[in-house]
Amino acid sequence: NVNIKINGMPLSVPKDSTILEAARQAGIEIPTLCYLKDINAIGACRICVVDVKGARSLVASCVYPVNEGMEITTNSEKVQKARKQTLELILSTHNKTCLSCVRSGSCELQKLSNEYGVDENHYTGENITYPVDRSAPHMYRDNSKCILCRRCVAACDKLQSVSVIGANERGFKTHIGCTFENDLADVACVSCGQCIVACPTGALSENDQTAEVWKAIADPSKHVIVQPAPSIRVTLGEAFGMPVGTNVKGKMVAAARRLGFDGVFDTDFSADLTIMEEATELLERLNNGGKLPLITSCSPGWIKFCEHNFPDFLENLSSCKSPQQMFGAVAKTYYAKKKGIDPKDIFVVSVMPCTAKKFESGRDDQSAAGNGIPDVDIALTTREFARMIKRAGLNFAELPDEEFDAPLGASTGAAVIFGATGGVMEAALRTANDVLTGKDNKAVDFTEVRGTEGIKEATYTIAGTELKVAAVSGLANARKLLNDIRAGKRSYHFIEVMACPGGCVNGGGQPTQPASVRNFVDLKALRAKSIYEEDKNLPLRKSHENPAVKALYDEFLEKPGSHKAHEILHTTYVA
Ligand code: HC0
Ligand code: SF4
Numbered sequence: 001n002v003n004i005k006i007n008g009m010p011l012s013v014p015k016d017s018t019i020l021e022a023a024r025q026a027g028i029e030i031p032t033l034c035y036l037k038d039i040n041a042i043g044a045c046r047i048c049v050v051d052v053k054g055a056r057s058l059v060a061s062c063v064y065p066v067n068e069g070m071e072i073t074t075n076s077e078k079v080q081k082a083r084k085q086t087l088e089l090i091l092s093t094h095n096k097t098c099l100s101c102v103r104s105g106s107c108e109l110q111k112l113s114n115e116y117g118v119d120e121n122h123y124t125g126e127n128i129t130y131p132v133d134r135s136a137p138h139m140y141r142d143n144s145k146c147i148l149c150r151r152c153v154a155a156c157d158k159l160q161s162v163s164v165i166g167a168n169e170r171g172f173k174t175h176i177g178c179t180f181e182n183d184l185a186d187v188a189c190v191s192c193g194q195c196i197v198a199c200p201t202g203a204l205s206e207n208d209q210t211a212e213v214w215k216a217i218a219d220p221s222k223h224v225i226v227q228p229a230p231s232i233r234v235t236l237g238e239a240f241g242m243p244v245g246t247n248v249k250g251k252m253v254a255a256a257r258r259l260g261f262d263g264v265f266d267t268d269f270s271a272d273l274t275i276m277e278e279a280t281e282l283l284e285r286l287n288n289g290g291k292l293p294l295i296t297s298c299s300p301g302w303i304k305f306c307e308h309n310f311p312d313f314l315e316n317l318s319s320c321k322s323p324q325q326m327f328g329a330v331a332k333t334y335y336a337k338k339k340g341i342d343p344k345d346i347f348v349v350s351v352m353p354c355t356a357k358k359f360e361s362g363r364d365d366q367s368a369a370g371n372g373i374p375d376v377d378i379a380l381t382t383r384e385f386a387r388m389i390k391r392a393g394l395n396f397a398e399l400p401d402e403e404f405d406a407p408l409g410a411s412t413g414a415a416v417i418f419g420a421t422g423g424v425m426e427a428a429l430r431t432a433n434d435v436l437t438g439k440d441n442k443a444v445d446f447t448e449v450r451g452t453e454g455i456k457e458a459t460y461t462i463a464g465t466e467l468k469v470a471a472v473s474g475l476a477n478a479r480k481l482l483n484d485i486r487a488g489k490r491s492y493h494f495i496e497v498m499a500c501p502g503g504c505v506n507g508g509g510q511p512t513q514p515a516s517v518r519n520f521v522d523l524k525a526l527r528a529k530s531i532y533e534e535d536k537n538l539p540l541r542k543s544h545e546n547p548a549v550k551a552l553y554d555e556f557l558e559k560p561g562s563h564k565a566h567e568i569l570h571t572t573y574v575a
Contacts, residue, residue: 193508
């Protein structure tokens, strides 16, 4: 530890702290715009400047380390003036249509401008206008709201190793874009949305499809049903100011019902179904010399990444559709038949932690009902769903806790944990364990594949069968793992890959959290904790125990891996 003084207060802090971190320990929040812990420590935006006694000029606290005896002032007149001036300079080229901006209320620039009492028209000058890039199915980029913090660039490069965006040109003309000014749709972007949740302003956002959902709900000829993904129950509350990791399952259901959906179901139902199919596929490949390792295919950002960068692994991908798509497929076949509704009149809306799900639902290999009827009509992000709830005037915190509808609302704990990295793996192991041992095993926890590390490995021997598994999240980690497999340095039977670091709980469609939270709280760990908590308390924790899934096989699909199941629930991937 070293001894320092912050604003006159003596303080002992760990030796390697930055001033920003040290101040936080003293309960002082220094504002930041560009800094993101671990991925973007570039000291560029100059908002976090502080006064260090003896230093020639103000220093950027996000990158400046403390040392013994250092005396720091975080709020002097000089500091305040510098920050205000920086904000006014940023605003001089900023598109200030803040009233209706998608990030109004959660914009980090707006918050600071307000706190520092800026004159938004202090500096005026020439402005370059850029066309909004709306080429991609999942998101748009509006450079008129970009502040060049480069947090998106860092997320795409460091977390995902996709690296399709960066700063183009120099000086006054500097702007974020794709290489050679290509449109986002024309580069190897995987649609993960990690750039969006890193963005402090309204420069990056998902393509909002809520209008289409409102329209379907208002259309009496449509039977509109909704399926929230496993992770939404532990993140939606954040959009209403609740603490990170609050489980709002019951209120989420109540809200969906009050929005006017004709059925409030659960992607968890089809997560259980996915396990039935995927565990069967795994055992089949193990027994019959099929292609190994089997790799999960439910994360569409990962699928796109695989298609672009690792086409030699496409045969390793599970042929199972993702739970989102399986839900839609079952809704427009089995459920349609049961209800006597024409599949073309069923409108399936999903609520996903993910922007790549918009891309996945539009893939042309995803139509169980045929005739070009998509399995899923609209994939909303958590943020869009929250927007609908707000517009409907629902007081979210005061909603009662309600239950999902039957039959596509039943699920087990195995489905809930899909939302965290390692969850799909553990769910599959729970079922494979019972199938291989022929027993109803009471021990269901496979804790080795839990946790937020990017790459987790374990070896299990089940009824004499050795299973080497890995769970990986974040595409930079996936790239490393696959390169190692290519080089013969690692080998497995079964791998789970999730595109976003930490899995869906930390997806690119989740509620945004400002850097002041992201830099000091592990969002993915808190959200995952809540998921495992729910699993632990559920009466059924293995996918094959799901009564609605059993009924689906009895009444319609016969058995896992059947011809009919393949027709409806499986697909193929091509480069
Ligand atoms: Fe996930 Fe999913 S768990 S990808 O991680 O598998 O998006 O939450 O909905 O489809 O179930 C996301 C989350 C899902 C799917 C499920 C899977
Ligand atoms: Fe990069 Fe993902 Fe953003 Fe595409 S969506 S630019 S891959 S971070």
